[in-house]
Amino acid sequence: MKNRETSFFWPSYADLMTSLFFIMLVLYVVTVVVMQGTIGVDAEKFKQIRDIERALQELDSTYYSYDEGNKRFKLNADVNFPSNQSDIDLLPEPVRQQLLEAGRQLYRKIRVLVEEKNINYLIVIEGNTQRNAFNYRYTPDIGYNLSYQRALALHKFWQRNGLDFNRFQNCEVLIAGSGYFSKSREADEDRNRRFTIQITAKIGEFK
Template sequence: MAKSNEKKRDFFWLSYSDLMTSLFFVMLVLFVLVYTMQNKLISDLGEKGRELDRIKEIEKTINNIDTTYFKYDKVNKKHILNMHFLFPSGSYNISQIYPDKRVDLIKAGKVIKELILKYPVEDNIKYLIVVEGQASKDGWKGNEDLSFHRAQSLTWLWKLNNIGLDKLQNCEIIIAGSGEKGIPRTKPDIKTANQRFLITIVPKIGQMKK
């Protein structure tokens, strides 16, 4: 009987030892797993923080773009081309109507291009640029399409003068026309107030599929 009890005790301690060893191994695996995940999370957060700081740096550069050609609207985060236009109703070819503004329009395009080229492609900095045309409330029924064609005319002028933003590796350009709508709009909305171009420059880090 004594030997039987002794065997039971030996079996109990052996089983207990195996259980503790297994628990220790499980805890060790969990510790390594948590430690690895924690380090990865810290690394990811650090990378995101650096990306955010870079975006803020680029946005600051964008917001301070040459005021000779652009006026920045802080509320709507858009650049207003700092030129006045008075298109005849139904017209949109900016080169034909405003040959005197051609030089300044080309310089404005170069300012945007130089900004994009400031950061090398290897830095993985991408830009989304929206060239938006606006129209005044002059009674013309096709102002929405007209404002689009005016924006398109501006980008054509840039292309013809070696400022093809859409050809840059780190840039995607969108042409838009908001007609008599869109924001911002100058008040009072008189005939010449809103015949203008708005440029939205959005920096991002990562891939941009075309």
């Protein structure tokens, strides 16, 4: 009786193992196919973003310089606000004209790029504030507030002159003030009164 049961067991066991082997093989093939498709899509997205970054770096160097380390642009206009002021109209006319032309350059570039409908753009307009020996240590909040107001003033200045980036459906603008602590600060504090612009491209929808 035992020999008869054994004779039935081993063929059944072999059939079961063979079936499991084929199931695992099919799952492996499906997984490889799915992963190859995902890698292909990610590679295409990466290429699109790299193409966008190269296009943005073609902004006129008269008005922009690119900070490679922090992946953002600095407006070359030597913005020298009066102390504790954020009103763009207080700046000399040549400086305002330079800021306006910088805005036009950026607007034209974004207008071309947003034609690619599956790509969204985040534009961060960042204001900066010059340090002195005491302000960044004892009154950091003043720096944050002032630099934010200056960035907002630039955004409104561009809007008043027909450069409203919010018109583009797939473009979002953020206003930021880094106070005395921007990552793009330079050793010469006189050069830390400038604006910086950061542009991030994102494939798909904003979540």
